[in-house]
Amino acid sequence: MRQPTILILATGASVIAHALVLSLPGWPAHVGIEPPVLHATLVVAEPKPAVDLAAVAAPPPPVVREQPKPRPKPKPSPARAVEAPPAVPLTAPSAGDAGEIAIAAPAAAEVQAADEVPPAVDAAPVADAAAELVAAADLKGFNVTGWPERGSIRFRVHLGEGGFAVGEAQHEWSHDGKRYRMSVAVRTTGVVGMFRSFHYAQSSAGSVGREGLKPERFSVEQSRKTPASAEFDWDARKVTMKRGAKERVADLRPGDQDLLSLWHQIGIVGAVSGSTELNVITGREATPSAVEVVGPEKLPLPIGLLDTVRVRAEARNGSLTIDIWLARNYGMLPVRIRVVDDKGEVLDQQAVELRLSPPGSAGDEPAVAGSGGERAEEGMIELRAEDNAFAHPTIGN
Template sequence: MLLHGLVLGVPGWEPFATSEPKDPPVLHASLAPLPEPVAAVAVPVAPPPAPVAARRPKPRPKPAPAADAAPAAVIAMADAPGEPANAAPEQTPPPPAAPADVIATAEEAAPAASQDATAAAAATGGAQEIKGVSIAGWPRHGSIRFRTSMGEGGFVVGEARHEWAHDDKRYTMSVALQTTGMVGIFRTFHYAQRSEGFVGPEGLRPETFSVEQTSKDPSSATFDWSAGQVSLHRGRGRSDRTAPIQRGDQDLLSLWHQIGIVGAGRDVTELTVVSGREATPAAVTVVGAEVQALPIGRLDTLRVRAAARDGRLRIDIWLANSYGMLPVRIRIVDEKGEILDQQAIELRLSPPGSAAEGDGAAGLSDEQNMIELRAEDHPPARPPFGN
């Protein structure tokens, strides 16, 4: 009874579909949008109008309106075929032609700029159509242990461990929940999620997602972004059905980090969150900044809420501002009002500029310099439950 199948089986959100202490060392993370790829092209284009304007004969006392136009517009009209002859009086002698070297420079610069823009788009995976994001503030690897409780009274039923790693191109992450204490004595329960995928201009792009749970068949999802659909599986290798997906959609686990990586505006963000059983439309909104009194200390956080459009589940995620926008508290409320609350009791993350996990000596050095917060360092505190 304590392990309500709908609630406890969701360290993230199942079956939902869609996400201070001042004394410890602080990781200052800035999750800012990258500059537009085209803006990054630094090829100076020589302005051909200037030489032409410098050699233009002195205008008549009452020049035609076209003479006051911007130099670029003048040249555009001069190059355009079929322009009306009254753009300038016939008696006015034509301006001298621009020097050959100026014309050559202009002709060479335009294709160069176009080629560089194309190369920049290819390097960013066609990011010209996407407002790219930076993952510089997302720690390369780390882990979070959560104390899991149920109900308004905060009855502790288990512990969850979340791990992640990425190398700027691919990511992998997992979470495993197990009953502890008196609940663990009377009933052993294990629940695990795993997500793998790519890191790109739009943040995380899941490739596979899987769920394993005590006494139930495993479930999984396989994302086919080129086809715009996800295949949902129940049991070993059986494909039950497919569902449509769009860029930006997430699985239950990747959502935890995606919100912190790309940020969330004040407006409602619509997306689909995928579990191993279904893909459900959801809405993500920012509740606001909050100071959370957690077992690892008081932290400045940003509270974000994700809610299933069908009203079955609601999840609130608190992201730590000074620790890579990592999720340090996750609270789920189901359609019956039952509560599952997870609060961080240990936080370990790689320092800024660290190597990917397991990268030889560099990875070992990073492991020795991991930034850590532990519940033992701060007295436990139960924050008030919000709406």
């Protein structure tokens, strides 16, 4: 019994000791009293915005009532111009007497709108006429004297609407005013080239005259496929296409081109009368096609922003559509070629490097397409993608 008594006495002594310590004047027992003062100041600040809000809330009603009082209708009412257009009386009978008042105000607005519309309508034909003049100038071409005697274009090849880069194409040409030669070679690059090597080449050769290019021989070579060729007999007006043991003969018309010479022919002679009918010769067939000028376009390319004329060659049977962008300030050379087949597959070639001989170099010995000799490089005008780092390729239409 003594132990519990001792514990009780010890506990009581401890409580009394703590109470004495806490009651000492030096102990910070009133620290928590200050916050209520802060709360009081916050409460006082609230009514002030409430008074301001009440004062602000009062003005809106009179402002709303003042708006209907000034009736601006009498000012537009001197729109006696309503009397001028006879169209108002014609519409009034169908609306009824009550409708005349309602129609009068819109009629004034319609008269004003009609006054504003004519300039816009007049401006459109002017713009269209300007576009037609530009297109008409482009339709005429510039004849063979404006065609650079030699040059090369390196294209980046994109596949599909998404513009997936699959390879590069190297195009070269040369002429001396009487004869021409040109070629293009396509090969896969990057990841695609690692998994599947692909090579495709075209070549065209023939004569040059007032009517532009007259192909005499066209050939096509492709990986894992039989080579194809086309022989042009302009005297007999026949073209013979061969692929292995297969042979086909088709009629020739003046101006017919092979698939490669078409790139330059359009820029040399243009498309007369807005649309030109011709046969486009491939290694397999002669396809009747319509060539027309789509119009001038500012075209962003890896080599820079160029003024171009977009021309379209479309097969009559819908098997192929070729869009060609010709650089107006660079000898009407093809700087973008977009091909879409009947299945919707897209092959888009965009120039990443352009080299051409300067004007007045006709006396120089023409370089052989594909030779790449030093003589061919001297004095060449060049555009390169690395010189235009901020230019981006155009994907899609």
